[in-house]
Amino acid sequence: MATAILGISAYFHDSAAAVLINGEIVAAAQEERFTRIKGDASFPVNAIAYVLEEAGIRKEDLLAVAFYEKPLLRFERLLETYHTFVPSGLPSFLKAMPVWLKDKLFVKRTIKKHFKELGFSNVKLYFTEHHLSHAASAFFPSPFSKATILTLDGVGEWATGSVGFGENNSIKILREQQFPHSLGLLYSAFTYYLGFKVNRGEYKVMGLASYGNPNSLETQQYITKIKSNLVDVRIDGSLLLNMPYFRFATHLTMTNDVRWANLFSIPRRNPKDDLHQSHANLAFAIQQVLEEIVLKMAKSAIALTACRNLVIAGGVGLNSVSNGKLLDDPNIENLWIQPAAGDAGGALGAALSVWHIVENREKKVQLPDGMHGAFLGPSFTISHISNIAQKIEKSTYELHDNENELIAKTVNALVEGKIVGWFQGRMEFGPRALGNRSILADPRNPKMQKRINEKIKFRESFRPFAPCVLEEDVHDYFDLEIPSPYMLLVRQVKSERCKNEVNESTTLMERLSQVRSDIPAVTHVDYSARVQTVSKATNPKFWRLLKAFKEKTGYGLLINTSFNIKDEPIVCNPHDALHCFKETEMDVLVMENVIISKT
The missing domain is CATH 3.30.420.40 (ATPase, nucleotide binding domain)
Structure with a gap:
């Protein structure tokens, strides 16, 4: 039974x-x-x-x-x-x-x-x-029989972070950080102060941080002020927040705005205001502090357990830039992060x-x-999709029973510079689209990042896009030698692919338009990328699409961003996909074996 x-x-x-x-x-x-x-x-x-x-x-x-x-x-x-x-x-x-x-x-x-x-x-x-x-x-879903466990988030009951040890079917919690002293809430406070929504805008802070000037006096002063006035970071990564600067414990806001304005000499940004270099420098500063704390916590956790397999969960575990830095720590032998x-x-x-x-x-x-590739959500039958698709007006509808033909048509659309909605199989669990509810485009096109942000996602133009790459080819493009199936690791683009140094004297938007590599649409301003590797075993159809694109262009990777628009969840069913398709300037929608093209 x-x-x-x-x-x-x-x-x-x-x-x-x-x-x-x-x-x-x-x-x-x-x-x-x-x-x-x-x-x-x-x-x-x-x-x-x-x-x-x-x-x-x-x-x-x-x-x-x-x-x-x-x-x-x-x-x-x-x-x-x-x-x-x-x-x-x-x-x-x-x-x-x-x-x-x-x-x-x-x-x-x-x-x-x-x-x-x-x-x-x-x-x-x-x-x-x-x-x-x-x-x-x-x-428990990790590929390790025993592991050091690091959990970091805003707050649960009392704990805001913990170190544990897992072996076979047991977990022992060895150390906890207690509320209100929280790395997650510290980062969320900066999310709020920079004009983004808490619990939803932390990704924006992480993306904006790459536009910060690490060598500027202002940036270095921000880092010093954070560590001197806002948070006391101990050698083991534990921390104490200076609570008069924060209001999340008792109020409906995150920060004492007057104290922060006096400290950083910039007021809290209104969400509708333009972003300036000082905002990017402040984002860079808190990202640097977060990375320092996570690295110290990871080192002390491994020293405590004497186990060099590290697994991570909690909202801070979605900070893919910090995760990528952990790969360079010699104390960590193997790393696995829960995709949700x-x-x-x-x-x-x-x-x-x-x-x-x-x-x-x-x-x-x-x-x-x-985790089965995190493909744990609902799927929909071909007949269900076909019945819906036939009702779409002002679109070209094609049914392809031959998968090779379907993939070839999709690749041709991508090579022609079209933006493709890709709706296949079971929906992903977690915040990332991993090839079943994705928007795809050609990463070689230098105008594609701006176009997708403005015409499809309706979001801030500085937001970067992630590459999905054939697992066997990842080392050809990125400084990464291990699989990254869940898009949770940021690594540098290979230096031989990079074209010119970023001109830090230009404005944020001017830097955005600079061509930085031969895959410009997935190369962030600091020459990094949030990498997803695609395995033939885990997602064979998506792998075959990438393989066909490589055979056509010589490049085994694509832009992969989530199938949704700003402030909406990732699409779940065919109705959601069609709605998103119609409301944006997406060119082609591929749902299972159905291709819909706008006329």
Whole structure:
């Protein structure tokens, strides 16, 4: 008989559900993909329905439901924090309490009610600690029998970071950093001050940091001021925040704007204001500080466990620039990062914790890992797609039963400079499109980055695009000798491909237009790229597309960006894909074996 465990994360951001069958990860999805609300934090009724259906779970199969944290402990931290800072946090307290009393405090009741309505009565219910869920999501799917575990995020119940050791089916948490002293919240404070949305704009800070001038006096002063006034960084990577500069503990904002303005001599940026070099320099400064802290934490963690296999989860684990720097640390022998490192992955970690720790089940080491390429979401039949596509007006509709012909047509469109929506197979789990819900283009075209940002994504023009590259060819283009299947490592473009030094005296936008290599559309201003390697074994159709593009052009890589527009989640179903296709200047849409071209 199949034994199923369902994991759930909810109520803060990126709600999700995941299901295991006999310990195998079978399905996982974020609620936002179904509701079309970016970062949806609501109870994931749609994601639960999907994973139960995908796994074919019967009433007698469901062993347990696991929630990714302990709500009462989080509530305790909330009350204690407000009590400590009374009365300054009263407005935030008054806003938070109704939400807690309505939903968050009664998660157990909500889960039981929901599953009773689904016909699952008397289901076992477990609550795992937030950072244990992250740790489990990092260790158990990893390709290691034992590993040092580093989890870093904003905050769970009390912990904001932890060091653990995983071996076989056990995880021991060895050290924790406690709220309010948090690397994730420190970085989010800069996200807020630079005019981006917290929990959604951290990628923008990371991208903007590359435009900073590392050699300028202003940048160096920013770094010094951060480490002298905002955060005390210890030799082991632990940290203390100077709380009078921050307001996230008690208020509805992240920073004390007056103190920050006096410290950095620039006011908080309004989201609609232009970006200036000082903003880029400030982003560079906090990125440098984050990288220093992560490296120190990783070194001290490995010294503590004496295990040189490192696995990472938590929202900070999505900082791909920092991850790339870890590859150069001789203390780390092997590195693996959970592709859904944020709270969505907590749902998966909660289920894995119950299976391995509570049920005492052995960890099976799978290669390359246990995530199945993160292709854990819904897929759609060809007949379903064909029926929808035939209704599209003002488009050319083609059906190709021959896959080689489909790929050849797609390659021709890419070579002609067209932008292609690529919708295939099962949707990805996590924040990255990895070749099944992707927008693709020719990386050799120097105008392509600006065009996609302005005409397709409707987002800031400084945002870089990632390359997807044949796994066997990655070393031909990038300073990377290992696979990077989940787009979580930033590395330098090979020096022999680079064309000219960046002129730091030019403006941000002028630097954006400079041609930096023979693959300019995926070469960031600092000659780096966030690399995704594509394996024939994991995603054969996408691999064949890249192979065909190489045979046509000599280049085995493409631009790969997520199939969505600004402030919307990645597309889930054919209707979402068609909507995005029609609302943008995308040229071609390839859904399974259907090609739709705009006339």
